[in-house]
Amino acid sequence: MQQTDYIIELAGHKKEDLSVCLGCRICASVCTVNDLEINANPQELLMNLFLGLNVDKDDPLVRFCTNCYRCTSACPWQIRIPDIVRGLRENLSTGSVFEHAIIESINIWGRMYEPYVFLRASLFVLKDGWARHMFRMMEYVINIVRSIHVPHKVKRI
Amino acid sequence: MNILIIGGGISGISAAKVVLKEGNTVIIIESASEPGGLMARIANCRIGFKTFFDEIRDNPLLQVIKDSTISAVTRKENYFTVTLNNRKTLKADRVVIATGLIPYDPAEYRGRRLLASLDYDAIIDQRNEEMPADFNKIAFVLCVGSRSKEYPLCSSVCCSYTLREIKWTLQRAKPDISVFYNDFRLFGQEFFLEDMYRNAGVHFIRTNSRYFEEDDTGVTMRYFTDGKLKQERFNYVVLATALRPNPGLAELSRLFGFTLNKYGFVNENEPLTTDAEGVYVSGGALEPMNIKDSILTGFGAGMLALKGTEFPAEAVSNHDLFYKEQETEIVIPVGNFASCLFYLGTENIMNRMFYEYISSKFIDTARNMKKSGKTVYFLTKNLITPSYEELIYEKARQEGIIFIHLEEGESIECDGTSVKIMGGVKLKLALNAEKIIRFDDYIALIKDKEFLSVYRSEPQLRWAPTKWGRKRYHVGFIRHPRAGRWEPREILGALGEMMLDKEEERVLPHVNEERCSGCGSCQSSCPHGAIELANQERQIAVFGPNLSTEIRIAHIKEDICVGCGLCASTCPSDVISFNSN
Numbered sequence: 103m104q105q106t107d108y109i110i111e112l113a114g115h116k117k118e119d120l121s122v123c124l125g126c127r128i129c130a131s132v133c134t135v136n137d138l139e140i141n142a143n144p145q146e147l148l149m150n151l152f153l154g155l156n157v158d159k160d161d162p163l164v165r166f167c168t169n170c171y172r173c174t175s176a177c178p179w180q181i182r183i184p185d186i187v188r189g190l191r192e193n194l195s196t197g198s199v200f201e202h203a204i205i206e207s208i209n210i211w212g213r214m215y216e217p218y219v220f221l222r223a224s225l226f227v228l229k230d231g232w233a234r235h236m237f238r239m240m241e242y243v244i245n246i247v248r249s250i251h252v253p254h255k256v257k258r259i
Numbered sequence: 260m261n262i263l264i265i266g267g268g269i270s271g272i273s274a275a276k277v278v279l280k281e282g283n284t285v286i287i288i289e290s291a292s293e294p295g296g297l298m299a300r301i302a303n304c305r306i307g308f309k310t311f312f313d314e315i316r317d318n319p320l321l322q323v324i325k326d327s328t329i330s331a332v333t334r335k336e337n338y339f340t341v342t343l344n345n346r347k348t349l350k351a352d353r354v355v356i357a358t359g360l361i362p363y364d365p366a367e368y369r370g371r372r373l374l375a376s377l378d379y380d381a382i383i384d385q386r387n388e389e390m391p392a393d394f395n396k397i398a399f400v401l402c403v404g405s406r407s408k409e410y411p412l413c414s415s416v417c418c419s420y421t422l423r424e425i426k427w428t429l430q431r432a433k434p435d436i437s438v439f440y441n442d443f444r445l446f447g448q449e450f451f452l453e454d455m456y457r458n459a460g461v462h463f464i465r466t467n468s469r470y471f472e473e474d475d476t477g478v479t480m481r482y483f484t485d486g487k488l489k490q491e492r493f494n495y496v497v498l499a500t501a502l503r504p505n506p507g508l509a510e511l512s513r514l515f516g517f518t519l520n521k522y523g524f525v526n527e528n529e530p531l532t533t534d535a536e537g538v539y540v541s542g543g544a545l546e547p548m549n550i551k552d553s554i555l556t557g558f559g560a561g562m563l564a565l566k567g568t569e570f571p572a573e574a575v576s577n578h579d580l581f582y583k584e585q586e587t588e589i590v591i592p593v594g595n596f597a598s599c600l601f602y603l604g605t606e607n608i609m610n611r612m613f614y615e616y617i618s619s620k621f622i623d624t625a626r627n628m629k630k631s632g633k634t635v636y637f638l639t640k641n642l643i644t645p646s647y648e649e650l651i652y653e654k655a656r657q658e659g660i661i662f663i664h665l666e667e668g669e670s671i672e673c674d675g676t677s678v679k680i681m682g683g684v685k686l687k688l689a690l691n692a693e694k695i696i697r698f699d700d701y702i703a704l705i706k707d708k709e710f711l712s713v714y715r716s717e718p719q720l721r722w723a724p725t726k727w728g729r730k731r732y733h734v735g736f737i738r739h740p741r742a743g744r745w746e747p748r749e750i751l752g753a754l755g756e757m758m759l760d761k762e763e764e765r766v767l768p769h770v771n772e773e774r775c776s777g778c779g780s781c782q783s784s785c786p787h788g789a790i791e792l793a794n795q796e797r798q799i800a801v802f803g804p805n806l807s808t809e810i811r812i813a814h815i816k817e818d819i820c821v822g823c824g825l826c827a828s829t830c831p832s833d834v835i836s837f838n839s840n
Binding site for chain 2: 117118121122123124125126127128130131132136140141142143149152153176178179180
């Protein structure tokens with residue numbers, strides 16, 4: 103239950119704004135996550151939170167929610183479910199090393215300071231990221247290198 | 260006395276009927292070109308309204324002013340001077356507000372195949388000779404525009420109306436029908452009707468949807484049930500739209516000086532009476548209500564407008580015609596436990612008519628328990644909180660009672676203090692509660708009450724809502740197990756109905772007392788309780804001294820008997836008969 107209260111506080115809402123849910127599952131019918139995995143149900147996520155059950159990292163909403171607020175605009179009570187999903191992501195620390203580094207740099211300098219981000223992230227890359235993510239990173243780098251193009255020459259008259 | 264009725268719908272016409280009975284003059288102001296209101300827009304109710312209105316249409320004391328609205332009102336000592344939009348002025352002693360309800364327009368969804376329920380009604384109208392060519396799959400989506408943050412009341416009639424639309428559809432065609440609902444809020448006998456259609460193959464799905472993609476041939480709809488998203492195509496999707504208060508009420512409240520509540524309905528301090536003196540209110544201006552209740556409140560407001568508010572109290576104390584069942588006090592134990600689980604669901608159709616009554620009792624108890632710091636779970640199969648009761652349900656949700664809504668086919672299984680939800684795939688849920696309170700445990704308390712027979716035998720639409728039998732008017736808890744504010748309204752309505760009553764010719768049965776054996780079969784067959792077995796002294800000795808004994812003989816109470824003839828047909832020895840002369 104403490105975790106639930108923490109998440110709701112993180113989302114910046116009062117508890118009674120969220121517990122007015124009618125259980126109609128309109129949110130699930132419009133949710134775009136359902137195009138990826140057909141069992142994403144924001145209403146059940148909300149109910150599990152109020153029952154004090156744990157939501158794990160594999161929940162499709164935690165993984166794929168794009169914060170589009172379609173559920174909120176369709177919901178009869180305008181419950182802001184993406185806010186809760188963001189709170190959950192924070193709580194389960196699903197964010198990548200880069201995300202954390204960016205947030206930290208914003209906390210320190212008030213803006214994204216790239217050298218700091220790369221420094222923080224490079225620690226991860228060197229420590230345990232490289233071996234696991236090597237292939238993906240190589241692919242990514244090759245794609246970037248391929249797509250690099252020199253700007254056209256501008257003809258001056 | 261001259262009485263002005265604003266609104267020519269069913270409620271206004273009912274009020275006019277009562278007023279005309281005593282020879283007073285009535286002016287009805289109708290904003291449309293023809294009286295009828297919302298009821299006459301329903302194809303199958305149009306004839307009903309017409310016959311109801313035709314009884315007073317040609318009355319010389321009635322004046323119906325069509326196509327007009329009120330632009331100014333001045334108030335002298337004891338009468339109103341009303342100016343219409345065509346500068347005509349009228350004088351009236353009392354005013355009845357019967358502006359009725361306006362259906363919500365779901366403009367963001369509406370299309371050619373995505374219809375509001377009244378538009379769909381025009382398609383299945385009996386006057387259309389042919390149904391549309393592609394009429395194979397129909398979906399009904401409930402609760403559109405009601406029970407939301409914008410308008411938190413429940414419209415209380417859409418579920419019943421959807422059930423009627425299913426009935427009228429199946430009378431004309433054989434489409435595959437699916438109904439998407441949150442709670443199916445039916446009353447009385449309608450649960451039997453629902454069960455009938457369920458067995459006939461109508462799909463009832465406890466979920467809701469707002470994902471519609473309309474094209475030329477149909478609507479693609481997505482809905483979430485059984486733990487996964489489903490996509491289905493329908494030829495037509497019908498949105499059961501909410502009924503909202505008439506926006507014209509705001510202008511009327513300014514002119515006449517009565518107040519509105521924040522939802523736009525009239526504030527009712529005394530039953531059927533507004534804050535302004537001499538202005539009464541009936542029908543849909545009070546709250547969302549069905550046709551029967553509109554007639555009831557119409558009769559009541561008409562009666563009040565005639566006799567004034569002082570009259571009812573003295574009339575009620577004098578009357579012995581009211582029949583009122585004593586409400587059973589349902590006491591739910593508040594013991595020393597930390598968590599509690601309510602289960603609001605029953606498999607027995609006979610008990611479903613008590614969903615409304617038990618829902619409100621359970622929610623009240625659950626809120627009290629929550630206030631004393633207990634964990635409260637509330638499992639529902641169907642939860643009925645119509646119109647203003649929905650606000651109490653909303654408060655209960657906000658206070659942190661955990662409501663879990665079971666889908667079709669899901670049920671609970673109790674094992675000591677743990678409860679499992681069985682049958683569905685959605686919930687892998689096991690709850691722990693020290694105290695489990697079930698719907699079925701409390702039904703026994705109201706089981707043998709007499710009102711059950713009344714409530715079950717209730718016809719679909721009643722032109723005399725409180726009258727049951729001769730000189731017997733059911734008011735209060737007995738007519739509908741519903742909220743307390745209805746009881747005074749029903750008393751007023753019954754008083755209005757008494758004024759409309761006329762003595763009907765009837766043929767009374769005759770008991771051949773010589774041959775009656777007093778078996779009592781007639782007594783149990785009489786639906787109105789008009790037969791009593793009275794003791795009669797009879798001489799039995801043939802020789803010797805005079806010896807007599809008391810034997811039981813059927814005796815007919817002529818006041819109550821309606822002359823239906825059931826007793827004559829049940830009598831095993833043809834003792835009861837109807838004289839042909």
